[in-house]
Amino acid sequence: MRTVFKTSYDADIDYFRHGMHAFWYLALLLIMIVLPFLMSPFAIGEVTNVLIWSIAGMGIMLLVGQTGQASLGHAAFLAVGCYANVLLQNAGLPFILSFPLAGVIAGLAGVALAIPTTRLHGIYLAIATLAVSILADDLIVVAEPLTGGINGLLAPTIEIFGLPFDRYGTPGRFYWLVLLVTVLVVLAYRNIQRSPLGRSFAAVRDSEISAQAMGVNIARTKAVAFGLSTAITGLAGALMGHFAGIFNNETFTIIISIQLLLMIVIGGLGSIHGAFFGAIIVALLPQTISTLRDGLGDILGTTIRVPGMESAAFGAILILFILFEPMGIYGRWIKIRTYFQLFPFYRKDMFRRQKSYLKTERMR
Amino acid sequence: MSPLLEFRDVTLRFGGVVAVNKVSFSVEEGEVFALVGPNGAGKSTVFNLISRFYEPAEGEIIFAGEDLLRHPPHDIARLGIARTFQNIELFEQATVLQNLLVGRHRHRKTRAWSEVLFTPAAREEERRHREAVEKVIDFLDLQAYREKYIAGLPYGVRKVVEMGRALAIEPRLLLLDEPASGLSVEETQDVAFWVEDIKKQMGVTVLMVEHDMHLVSAVSDRVLALADGKTLALGTPHEVQNHPKVIEAYIGVADESEKVLA
Ligand SMILES: Nc1ncnc2c1ncn2[C@@H]1O[C@H](COP(=O)(O)OP(=O)(O)O)[C@@H](O)[C@H]1O
Numbered sequence: 188m189r190t191v192f193k194t195s196y197d198a199d200i201d202y203f204r205h206g207m208h209a210f211w212y213l214a215l216l217l218i219m220i221v222l223p224f225l226m227s228p229f230a231i232g233e234v235t236n237v238l239i240w241s242i243a244g245m246g247i248m249l250l251v252g253q254t255g256q257a258s259l260g261h262a263a264f265l266a267v268g269c270y271a272n273v274l275l276q277n278a279g280l281p282f283i284l285s286f287p288l289a290g291v292i293a294g295l296a297g298v299a300l301a302i303p304t305t306r307l308h309g310i311y312l313a314i315a316t317l318a319v320s321i322l323a324d325d326l327i328v329v330a331e332p333l334t335g336g337i338n339g340l341l342a343p344t345i346e347i348f349g350l351p352f353d354r355y356g357t358p359g360r361f362y363w364l365v366l367l368v369t370v371l372v373v374l375a376y377r378n379i380q381r382s383p384l385g386r387s388f389a390a391v392r393d394s395e396i397s398a399q400a401m402g403v404n405i406a407r408t409k410a411v412a413f414g415l416s417t418a419i420t421g422l423a424g425a426l427m428g429h430f431a432g433i434f435n436n437e438t439f440t441i442i443i444s445i446q447l448l449l450m451i452v453i454g455g456l457g458s459i460h461g462a463f464f465g466a467i468i469v470a471l472l473p474q475t476i477s478t479l480r481d482g483l484g485d486i487l488g489t490t491i492r493v494p495g496m497e498s499a500a501f502g503a504i505l506i507l508f509i510l511f512e513p514m515g516i517y518g519r520w521i522k523i524r525t526y527f528q529l530f531p532f533y534r535k536d537m538f539r540r541q542k543s544y545l546k547t548e549r550m551r
Numbered sequence: 552m553s554p555l556l557e558f559r560d561v562t563l564r565f566g567g568v569v570a571v572n573k574v575s576f577s578v579e580e581g582e583v584f585a586l587v588g589p590n591g592a593g594k595s596t597v598f599n600l601i602s603r604f605y606e607p608a609e610g611e612i613i614f615a616g617e618d619l620l621r622h623p624p625h626d627i628a629r630l631g632i633a634r635t636f637q638n639i640e641l642f643e644q645a646t647v648l649q650n651l652l653v654g655r656h657r658h659r660k661t662r663a664w665s666e667v668l669f670t671p672a673a674r675e676e677e678r679r680h681r682e683a684v685e686k687v688i689d690f691l692d693l694q695a696y697r698e699k700y701i702a703g704l705p706y707g708v709r710k711v712v713e714m715g716r717a718l719a720i721e722p723r724l725l726l727l728d729e730p731a732s733g734l735s736v737e738e739t740q741d742v743a744f745w746v747e748d749i750k751k752q753m754g755v756t757v758l759m760v761e762h763d764m765h766l767v768s769a770v771s772d773r774v775l776a777l778a779d780g781k782t783l784a785l786g787t788p789h790e791v792q793n794h795p796k797v798i799e800a801y802i803g804v805a806d807e808s809e810k811v812l813a
């Protein structure tokens with residue numbers, strides 16, 4: 188087991204707790220940077236997709252995992268980011284402006300949603316946000332002159348200082364762009380976690396009553412959480428549009444909203460790692476299933492076609508997680524790590540939760 | 552000198568129950584003031600009124616010359632009032648350190664955007680918060696738990712953490728709702744020492760709800776006895792303990808519990 192001796196407050200504040208910790212993450216970043224030289228363009232496309240989903244995952248994680256607010260509407264903010272970015276680009280704005288602006292617009296949309304909904308809790312908030320997702324789908328169809336309706340829109344090629352960034356034309360470059368955004372979002376997320384803002388999010392998540400007694404303005408904090416969450420999700424949406432090349436209302440249906448939520452539950456609520464683990468599952472699942480299906484088909488000598496196979500597999504994985512691993516993949520990872528760190532002193536009940544009081548009994 | 556906290560004829564009803572009935576008292580700067588009374592007397596409700604969780608039907612609550620009733624709940628900490636909860640209300644999925652740091656929220660000067668970018672100013676602020684919190688950790692001897700998640704901590708430690716979180720606010724007035732309930736004799740002894748130090752060294756005024764009369768006698772300057780939302784007696788611990796109405800109220804409760812048992 189490693190004991191970290193703190194020599195100053197900065198040791199607590201810094202991104203990394205000790206040198207080895209920093210080493211591993213920098214090594215990972217280095218590998219990610221050189222990946223386009225090691226992989227086929229197809230594989231790089233898959234990794235790009237995972238990263239885009241991770242960004243979206245961090246967006247919704249900030250709201251659900253960090254602040255404890257349910258959302259079944261985040262596909263709507265993917266859509267806001269995606270359409271805003273492309274429309275701004277089509278209006279002649281360069282990507283380096285349209286992209287952050289798309290994030291800002293999605294963030295403002297999130298704040299606008301938060302203002303009437305911050306009084307709602309749990310299932311009611313989930314239903315309200317679900318309605319937003321359905322509404323967004325319809326709005327895209329109705330606003331055809333702007334959005335192209337069901338025919339959709341084409342994402343123009345990204346150009347930054349004259350250099351094209353295209354998923355098919357220059358997959359490596361597009362990947363680096365996405366990687367850069369991913370790293371920036373991770374850094375922003377870490378900054379939020381290590382500052383009063385992130386702690387006020389956690390306070391609202393764990394006890395609104397005592398958050399208030401500590402001076403946290405609940406409505407304001409929720410609105411900021413919504414805004415930051417949907418802004419990040421909007422950035423992911425903008426990248427998703429460029430990754431897909433063409434998109435319409437069906438790119439951002441309620442199914443995507445549900446998938447986003449499930450993704451972070453599977454990955455592990457409340458951590459950046461959870462967003463990445465969840466994204467790996469969601470982005471690679473269709474690929475894995477079709478590979479398995481083809482393999483199985485080859486063995487059996489037929490082609491297997493089962494409609495809804497992906498959703499079914501996804502649902503099954505989710506149910507297994509909720510039953511056996513409520514802390515998600517990241518939770519399992521921490522348990523394994525703790526097991527080795529404490530060997531042979533690991534206790535089985537180490538992560539068991541303590542009984543807590545009924546909400547209604549708490550204040551008396 | 553005007554009192555630090557003043558209740559003027561405050562009344563609060565829950566449906567038919569009058570939880571607080573025309574209660575008046577004032578807490579002077581620098582004293583330890585205890586609220587005692589049988590269960591259901593309205594003691595925690597008094598705290599919740601100060602926290603502005605409930606709106607009184609009548610009366611006034613004045614803190615340091617401010618009309619508290621004009622402030623929303625999230626203003627109360629900023630005005631300099633900190634509290635603990637009878638049933639412990641910590642941030643379960645956060646560490647002890649993080650819990651204490653939330654107590655610093657009142658002193659937050661940085662804005663959201665500077666925290667997202669973690670500007671040098673944000674870092675400087677963060678250092679100050681950490682420094683203040685480390686002092687509380689030293690004071691309450693919480694070093695062994697600083698990185699532990701609340702969800703896994705024993706009851707006694709949680710009680711101390713909650714007191715620490717309130718101290719991190721650096722309040723003028725500290726409200727402690729049954730700080731010693733469920734604690735062992737030694738732990739209760741610790742609480743007594745801490746309350747003394749909080750009053751003498753930190754100069755913080757303490758308003759405390761407590762059943763343990765030994766603790767109350769040991770640390771409080773004045774005691775207010777409540778029963779059924781009404782004031783029974785006010786005075787020194789000795790005076791209140793020997794007040795006929797107080798004795799009656801407690802014996803009445805004892806009678807009723809005997810009836811239940813019989
Ligand atoms: N939120 C509430 N809703 C309804 N009744 C309440 C509520 N809080 C307290 N009460 C009632 O008010 C009375 C005083 O309660 P409380 O202040 O918790 O007593 P205690 O002196 O034991 O702390 C009790 O009769 C209790 O049942």
Ligand SMILES: [Mg+2]
Pocket residue numbers: 551594595596637
């Ligand atoms: Mg009580």
